Structure formats: structure tokens, C-alpha cells
Amino acid sequence: MSDAMLSVEDVHLRVRRFEGVHHILKGVSFAVQAGERLAIVGESGCGKSLTARVLLGLLDRKRIDISGVARFNGTDLLGLAPAAWRGVRGRRIAMIFQDPSTALNPVFTIGDQLRTVIRRGQGVTRAEADGQALAMLEAVAIPDPARVLAAYPFQLSGGLAQRVLIAMALVNRPELIVADEPGTALDVTVQEQTLRLMHRLTAERGAAVILITHNLGVVRRFAARICVMYGGSIVEQGGVDDIFARPAHPYTQALLRAVPRLTGAGLPEGIDGSVPDYLSPPSGCRFRPRCPRAIDACAVDQPLLEVGPGHQVACGRAA
Amino acid sequence: MSVWRFLARRLVASLFVLAGVSVLIFCLARVIPGDPARIALGPNAEREQVEAMRHELWLDRPLAEQYVRFVGGALRGDLGISLYNHRPVMETIRRTLPVTVELILAAAVLTALIGVPMGIVAARWRDGAIDNITRLISLLGAAAPSFVWAILLMLGFAYTLQIFPIAGRLSEAMHAPPSVTGLLLVDCVIAGQWAVLGDGLRHICLPALALSLSGIAQIARMTRANMVEVYDSAHIELARAFAFSEASMALKYALRPALIPTLTLFGLQIAALLGNAFLVEAVFGYPGIAQFGVQAILQKDLNGIVGCVLVIAAAFLAANVAVDLAVAFVDPRIRLGARRG
Ligand SMILES: Nc1ncnc2c1ncn2[C@@H]1O[C@H](COP(=O)(O)OP(=O)(O)OP(=O)(O)O)[C@@H](O)[C@H]1O
Ligand SMILES: [Mg+2]
Numbered sequence: 260m261s262d263a264m265l266s267v268e269d270v271h272l273r274v275r276r277f278e279g280v281h282h283i284l285k286g287v288s289f290a291v292q293a294g295e296r297l298a299i300v301g302e303s304g305c306g307k308s309l310t311a312r313v314l315l316g317l318l319d320r321k322r323i324d325i326s327g328v329a330r331f332n333g334t335d336l337l338g339l340a341p342a343a344w345r346g347v348r349g350r351r352i353a354m355i356f357q358d359p360s361t362a363l364n365p366v367f368t369i370g371d372q373l374r375t376v377i378r379r380g381q382g383v384t385r386a387e388a389d390g391q392a393l394a395m396l397e398a399v400a401i402p403d404p405a406r407v408l409a410a411y412p413f414q415l416s417g418g419l420a421q422r423v424l425i426a427m428a429l430v431n432r433p434e435l436i437v438a439d440e441p442g443t444a445l446d447v448t449v450q451e452q453t454l455r456l457m458h459r460l461t462a463e464r465g466a467a468v469i470l471i472t473h474n475l476g477v478v479r480r481f482a483a484r485i486c487v488m489y490g491g492s493i494v495e496q497g498g499v500d501d502i503f504a505r506p507a508h509p510y511t512q513a514l515l516r517a518v519p520r521l522t523g524a525g526l527p528e529g530i531d532g533s534v535p536d537y538l539s540p541p542s543g544c545r546f547r548p549r550c551p552r553a554i555d556a557c558a559v560d561q562p563l564l565e566v567g568p569g570h571q572v573a574c575g576r577a578a
Numbered sequence: 579m580s581v582w583r584f585l586a587r588r589l590v591a592s593l594f595v596l597a598g599v600s601v602l603i604f605c606l607a608r609v610i611p612g613d614p615a616r617i618a619l620g621p622n623a624e625r626e627q628v629e630a631m632r633h634e635l636w637l638d639r640p641l642a643e644q645y646v647r648f649v650g651g652a653l654r655g656d657l658g659i660s661l662y663n664h665r666p667v668m669e670t671i672r673r674t675l676p677v678t679v680e681l682i683l684a685a686a687v688l689t690a691l692i693g694v695p696m697g698i699v700a701a702r703w704r705d706g707a708i709d710n711i712t713r714l715i716s717l718l719g720a721a722a723p724s725f726v727w728a729i730l731l732m733l734g735f736a737y738t739l740q741i742f743p744i745a746g747r748l749s750e751a752m753h754a755p756p757s758v759t760g761l762l763l764v765d766c767v768i769a770g771q772w773a774v775l776g777d778g779l780r781h782i783c784l785p786a787l788a789l790s791l792s793g794i795a796q797i798a799r800m801t802r803a804n805m806v807e808v809y810d811s812a813h814i815e816l817a818r819a820f821a822f823s824e825a826s827m828a829l830k831y832a833l834r835p836a837l838i839p840t841l842t843l844f845g846l847q848i849a850a851l852l853g854n855a856f857l858v859e860a861v862f863g864y865p866g867i868a869q870f871g872v873q874a875i876l877q878k879d880l881n882g883i884v885g886c887v888l889v890i891a892a893a894f895l896a897a898n899v900a901v902d903l904a905v906a907f908v909d910p911r912i913r914l915g916a917r918r919g
Contacts, residue, residue, distance in 0.1 A: 315819050349820035356819075361812040366834045366909055376820045411910045427820065 263290035264467060265314070265435060270327030270337075272309060272318075272491075274537075281537035283309060284491045285545070287327070288563070291435065291467050298470045298478040298499075300514070301488035307471045310488075311437045313337070314469075315354055316344050331435070350380040353428040355438040355457070359420030359445075363412040369423055370408035373430070380431035395430045396423070399456060418449040425457055429464065436461055439471045454481055475518050479503065484569075487511045490535040490545035493563070497570030507566050507577040510546045544574065552576045581906060581913060588902055592895040596888070600652070603887040604645055607880050608637075614878045618661040635880070648884070657888075658881035662873050667885035670870050675889055676760030677747060678859065678866035682851045682893075683761070684786035689793040689847065694840065696794070697801020701809065701836075702828055712802065716795030725857035728788035732861065735784060742784050745863035752777045785862045789854055793847045800843050804836035811835075838909050845901035852890055 272284035284306050291297050299307050312318050313325060316339060329336040331352065339347065356362035364372055370392060377388040389408075396404035399422040412420055421442050428436050441457060442450035458481050461468050470482055478485055478499065485502050487495040487510065495508040506512045535545045543558040544550070550557070556575055563571040615631040616623070629638075636644050651658060657667040700709035718727075736744040747762065748754060754762055755769035763782070766775035808814060809832055817831050859868035867886060874882025906913045 317815060317818055345821045347821075348818070354816075354819045356812060356816055358812065362816045364813040364817070364831055364835065365911065366838075367831065375822060375826070379821045379823070411914065413911050414914070424816075427816075 262292075264293045264295075265291040265329070265331045267310075267314075268328045268330075270310075270313060270325065270329060272306075272313065273324040275322055275324070279538050282491070282540060283537045284313070284325075285540075286560070287488075287491070287493055289486050289493060289496060291469060293434065294465045294467050295484065296461075296468045296470065296482045297484045297486060298472060298482035299486045299488060300471075300473055300475060300478055302473060302514075305488045306491040307473075307488060308439055311354065311439045311469070311471055314435075314437055315348055315352060345379075349376055349427075349433070350431045351433050352435045352437065353431065353433040355424050355428045355436060355441045357440040357443055359415075359417055359424055360412070362424055363420060365412055367411070368408065369410055369412065369415070373408070373423065373427055376427045377430055391430060392426075395426045398429075398460065399423075399426045401426075417445045418453065421445060421449070421453050422456065425453070425460070429460055429466070432464060433466060435467045435469070437469045437471070440473075441470075443472075443474075457481075475515065487514065490540065491537065492545060492573065494544075494546065494574065495570075495572045496563070497567065501567055501570045505567070505570075507570070507572040508546075508574045509550050509552050509576070581903070584906055584913075585899070585903060588899045592899060595895060596891060599891040600649070600884070600888055601645070603884050604648060605641065607878075607883045608641065608644075610878075612878050614661055614880050617878045652888075657885040660870075660874065660879050660882045662877045662879040662882055663870070667881045670882075671867065671885055671889050672760075674865065674867040674870055675893075676757075677762075677864065678855055678868065679893065680761045680763060681782065681785055681789065681859065681864060681866060682848070682855055684763075684782050685789035685793065685851055685855075686844075686848065688786055688790040689797055690844070692790075693794040693797030694801050694837070696798035697840070698805060698828055698833060700798065700802040701805030702824075704806070709802070712795065712798045715791070716799050719792035719795040723857075724788050724792060724854040725861055727791050728785065728858045728861040731784045731788050743781050747778065747781050747865055748774070749777050749781075785858050785864055788861075789851060789858045793851065796843065796847065797840060800840050801836060804839055805832055808832045808836045834908055838905060841901055841905045841908065845898050848897040848901070849894055852894055 267290070268288050270284055270287040271282070272287075274281040274283060287306075287310060289297070289299075299310065301307055309318070314329060314331075314336060316336060318325065325337055327337065331347070334343075334347075336347070363369070370389070373392045373395070374385065374388045377383065377391050378385070381388075381391075383391070392408060393404050396407055401407050401419060401422055407415065407419065407423070415423070425441070428438075436457075438457065442453040445453065454477060457468075468482075470478070472478060482499055484498055485496060486493045487502070487508065489508075489510045495502065495506070495511045502511065503515065506515050535541060535548070541547050541558075542560075544553070544561045547553045547557045554576065561573040561575055563573045564575075564577075566572050566577060613628070613632075615628045615635065615637065619627055619631060632638050636647060648658070655668055657671070659665065660667050660670060663670065696708055696712050700706070700712045703709065722730075732744060736742045743749065752774050755765045755771045755774060758765050758768050762778050763775060766772070766778060805828075809827075814827060814832055817827050822831060855866065856868040856871060858864070859866045860872065867889070870882065871886040873879070874886055
């Protein structure tokens with residue numbers, strides 16, 4: 260695993276709040292190889308976005324304690340000095356934000372924002388940045404790039420604005436792209452187009468992708484490997500086909516049963532209970548209170564165990 | 579292009595407001611008790627004299643007729659003769675209004691130049707020294723009205739420490755340059771009279787500071803609150819994720835969205851400045867419109883009251899159009915007419 264481009268090992272994240280310390284991420288470990296596509300799935304509030312923000316150093320370390328290691332091509336991101344982030348953010352690791360209607364600055368033109376991204380990432384002249392901005396908007400299939408560069412975000416449709424976000428993430432040719440639910444704010448067909456575009460462009464450029472989503476259909480088409488998160492931990496990871504065919508963790512199984520199917524009869528099954536309270540989470544496996552197969556032994560921490568080639572599960576009951 | 583349409587719309591609306599104000603103040607000045615002619619002539623005047631003056635002032639005609647005559651004069655720039663100083667009201671306004679406008683502009687500039695940077699710094703370094711100073715100033719600003727601060731500043735810096743002159747607009751030895759704009763400080767720059775400029779600046783410091791104190795605090799608090807909010811927004815997170823510099827975020831990408839509500843507040847404060855300027859001018863013996871306005875009211879000088887109120891209303895409307903233009907300049911959604919968001 261040490262040859263991976265990104266390796267995240269035993270990351271814990273605690274948020275200090277008035278009521279106490281919320282222990283949100285608990286021992287998160289995963290790796291991404293160069294050019295690989297990894298999906299992180301899990302229900303709302305399980306810590307997917309926080310994981311993405313850890314990788315870009317976007318969290319306020321005064322309020323939030325982060326421990327563990329996140330090694331990206333040899334440098335530990337968690338120990339990076341503020342000045343050193345400049346060489347990484349937007350340049351080697353870029354993020355695609357979820358909601359294009361809030362992620363773009365409302366009072367500056369697209370051109371201004373995209374140009375700043377390019378100039379900060381590559382240190383090129385203004386004219387050079389202009390040229391790249393135009394070319395990049397063409398690459399994300401924006402029909403009238405010059406007009407879009409001069410436009411303000413409110414003048415663009417959601418789909419167009421989402422393409423601008425993709426252009427921003429790709430333009431400095433980063434090695435890793437973290438896409439946090441790209442396009443979920445858009446309607447389904449536009450979201451689909453957006454994902455296809457992102458898939459094609461990252462493949463062409465050989466960038467690795469971490470795709471965060473709670474749409475399992477999306478995972479199947481756009482990722483090769485999956486990490487399933489529950490309550491701040493990765494409970495299962497493996498190849499897409501393995502996990503869809505042989506889900507080992509009771510949570511993964513419930514998640515797959517909850518997917519609405521177009522074929523077959525019956526309504527999707529929901530999962531009983533709710534996401535754990537991070538202020539006083541259950542000990543051991545955090546899915547324990549909702550798990551139909553929980554036993555006393557689940558109250559101690561569950562290590563990730565190999566159940567097949569590249570397929571690991573954090574559950575003593577999975578066999 | 580659409581900025582011009584926007585401007586035209588605002589100007590037309592302002593004219594309607596001004597017309598409304600003129601009707602209101604014209605009637606109000608005439609219905610409040612007390613006979614202006616009697617007050618002007620004194621208690622010992624003969625009945626016939628008073629009647630003659632009422633006739634001369636058209637006070638014995640119907641209100642509507644009086645108003646029509648007034649509008650006719652006003653459109654020609656004639657606001658009538660003051661019963662208080664017996665000179666054309668327009669002449670007095672022309673002499674004193676620029677003085678007040680200059681004081682208010684100085685206070686507005688101080689408010690913007692101190693308030694906004696304080697807010698930016700307070701938001702960037704929350705709970706730091708500047709943040710606490712901002713809190714202290716807003717506490718002080720709320721604790722006492724501006725004329726109290728005028729008196730305290732005068733006692734402290736003019737009377738005790740003698741750093742600034744006590745009163746007036748210029749020292750006796752100084753001679754104002756020929757009036758071009760009516761604004762003394764600007765005229766000094768135009769005429770290149772630097773010594774007079776320095777003297778004028780020394781005189782305007784304390785009144786302008788007293789006038790702007792509460793505004794500085796409000797603008798700083800507002801800017802801070804908006805900046806804090808914008809710093810938490812998704813687009814600033816995106817800016818961080820793409821390694822934008824701290825300076826460009828503080829002075830550009832976070833500042834501009836944060837300035838929009840601040841500018842609107844600024845417009846409201848101009849109204850407060852106009853009102854408070856009366857009291858601050860009185861404290862510092864500043865030769866603005868305050869003295870004339872106060873006397874006009876006390877003496878029930880009809881033409882004086884109406885003239886002063888109209889001029890102040892016009893100044894207020896002009897200031898608000900200016901603020902609206904500034905907002906349109908900063909916010910493209912307003913400038914270009916956003917349909918959503
Ligand atoms: N910046 C933050 N500071 C403190 N707590 C946070 C922060 N962001 C998220 N949290 C908390 O961490 C938990 C996980 O949030 P996160 O946003 O990572 O969930 P998510 O898996 O991305 O969910 P969703 O699918 O709804 O986006 C939530 O309980 C949330 O309240
Ligand atoms: Mg999220």
C-alpha cells in the first residue's frame with residue numbers, strides 16, 4: 260500500500276463544540292493509486308465531506324483535531340504548513356464542489372475566478388491564463404466560452420455552472436480530483452451528463468478521482484472501487500463488482516437493499532434508526548445499535564479483515 | 579446601459595418624494611400654532627401692522643393658492659424672504675449648505691475609511707485587538723449621542739490638550755480661497771492654498787469625528803458580521819481549495835459580497851448624519867445650515883423652515899441615489915437585473 264499515490268491511515272477527527280467533543284471520523288483508512296477511481300458512499304452525515312476536506316486541509320484546525328496520516332506522494336498532508344498548501348491545492352489535488360449556485364462567487368465573473376485559479380496554480384501571465392481558460396471551457400463542452408467567461412454566475416444555468424466547476428478542477432492538471440457529490444443539486448439528466456463529462460476528461464488526463472456520492476447507481480458506472488462509510492468509519496471496501504455481488508457488512512447489505520430498483524417487485528427497504536450521535540457514539544462498531552446481527556462482541560473496535568482479494572470488511576460477524 | 583436606466587428611474591422616484599415632502603412641510607409649517615407675522619413683529623406691534631404683513635406673506639389666502647405660488651417661486655430658485663434674517667432664503671442656503679455638506683462628507687469618509695478596514699481586520703482576526711476596539715467603540719457610540727461626544731471631544735482635545743481649535747471653520751488669520759465648489763477644503767486644493775487647507779482640516783477634525791463615531795462602529799460591526807458570514811460561504815471555501823491568497827480573499831473575494839449590505843446601511847446612516855450634524859454644528863459653532871435652521875424653526879420663519887427641510891430632503895435623496903449606484907456597481911445581480919437568486 261505504501262506505493263499508493265494517496266494513502267490515508269487511521270485518521271481520527273474530533274470537533275470541539277460547546278456541548279463537548281464530537282468524535283466524527285474514527286480510524287478512516289484507504290488508499291488511492293495513480294489514475295484510480297474510488298467512490299466513497301454512505302448516508303448523509305457519515306463524514307464523506309469531512310474526509311474530502313481533510314484531504315485539502317480546509318478545516319479549521321483550531322476547532323477541529325485531526326490525527327493520523329494522509330500521505331500524498333510522500334508528503335503528509337495533515338502536517339503541511341499553511342504556505343506549503345499552495346503547491347497542493349488546486350494544483351495537485353483539486354476539488355469539484357457540489358452546488359454550483361453557491362460555490363462560485365456571485366459578484367465576480369467566471370473569467371475572473373477561473374483566471375485566478377489558473378494563475379495561482381501555474382503562475383502564468385494574465386494573457387496565458389485567458390487562453391487556457393478559454394480552451395478549458397471548450398474542453399468541458401461549453402458552447403460559447405467567450406460569453407461564459409464574461410458572465411456572472413447568476414447568468415448561467417446550473418448545468419453550465421457545474422461545468423465551470425469541473426473546468427476549474429481540471430485546468431491545472433491535478434493528479435487527484437475529489438468530487439463531492441458533483442451535480443446533485445441539478446436535475447437527474449444534467450447530473451448524468453456532468454458525470455459522464457467528468458469521467459471522460461479525468462480518464463483522458465489520467466487523473467485519479469475520489470467520487471463522493473450516495474447514489475449507488477452512479478458508483479457502478481463511474482468507479483472501480485468503493486469505500487462504504489458508516490458513522491465516520493469505513494466499514495467495507497473493495498472492487499465495485501465484488502461489493503455489489505457479495506456485500507459482506509450488514510450496513511452495505513442494507514444500503515444495497517435500500518436502492519430503488521426499476522426491475523422486480525416491492526418497495527425499497529429503508530434502514531431502521533438514524534446516524535449515530537457523534538457526541539457519545541456507541542463503542543466498537545458504530546452500526547451496532549441498528550444492526551440486526553449485532554452481538555456483545557461488536558462492542559469492541561472491528562478491524563478491517565480481508566474477505567476476498569482487495570475486499571475488506573470491518574465486521575466480526577461477516578464470514 | 580442599464581445603469582443609466584436604473585439611475586433615471588431612481589431620479590424620477592426621488593422627484594416624486596421631493597414633491598411629497600414639499601406639500602407636507604408646506605402644510606405642517608402653516609398648521610403648527612403661532613402666527614409668524616406676530617412672532618416676527620413682536621408683541622408690541624399694532625394689529626394693522628400684523629395684518630399688513632400677513633397680507634404681504636399671502637397668509638390670508640387659501641393654502642392651495644399659497645402652495646402654487648411657492649412652487650412657482652421654487653422652480654425659479656426663489657424660496658422667499660426669511661422672516662428671521664430678512665434675506666432671501668436661497669441666499670442663506672447657498673452660503674451655509676456647502677459648509678454642512680462638507681462636514682457630512684468628511685464624516686462619511688471617516689466612517690468608510692475607518693469602519694470598513696476595522697471590520698475587515700476584526701473579521702480576519704476574530705477576538706483580536708482590533709475586534710475588541712471595534713466592540714469598545716460601538717459600546718461608546720451607543721452609550722451617548724453624537725453631540726455628547728462632540729462636547730467631550732471638544733473638552734478633551736480642544737480645551738484641555740489644545741491639539742485642535744475649539745470652534746469655527748477657519749482661524750481668523752486665514753482667508754478662504756475663492757469659492758469654486760463651495761467646499762472649503764476642495765477649494766483650497768484647487769487654489770493650491772495649502773496653509774488654509776491645513777487650518778481647515780484641523781477645524782473639521784473634531785466635529786467630523788464626533789459625527790462619525792457611531793457610524794464607524796456600526797459600519798465596522800456590520801462589515802465584520804458580513805465578512806464572517808462570507809468567510810463561511812461555499813465560494814470562499816472554493817477559493818481556499820484553489821489556494822487563492824489570504825489577501826485577495828480579504829480584500830476582494832470576501833470583501834465585495836460583504837460590502838453590499840454595508841453599503842445599504844451606509845445609506846441609512848446618511849439620514850442620521852444629516853440630523854446629528856445640526857447638533858454637532860451647534861456645539862462647535864460651525865457655520866453650517868444648522869444655525870439658520872434652528873432659528874427658522876424657533877422664529878416660525880415659514881420660508882426658512884420650508885427651504886431648509888426641502889434642501890435637507892434633497893440632500894438625503896441624492897445621497898441615497900449615490901448609495902444605490904454604488905450598490906449597483908458592486909453587485910452585478912442588481913446592475914444587470916438578475917431574475918433569480
Ligand atoms: N466544518 C464542520 N465543522 C464541524 N462539524 C462538521 C463540519 N462539517 C460537518 N460536520 C459534522 O460532521 C458530520 C459529518 O458531516 P459530513 O458533511 O462529512 O457528512 P456527509 O457524509 O458529507 O453528508 P452529506 O451526504 O449530507 O453531504 C455531521 O454530523 C456534521 O454535522
Ligand atoms: Mg457532504
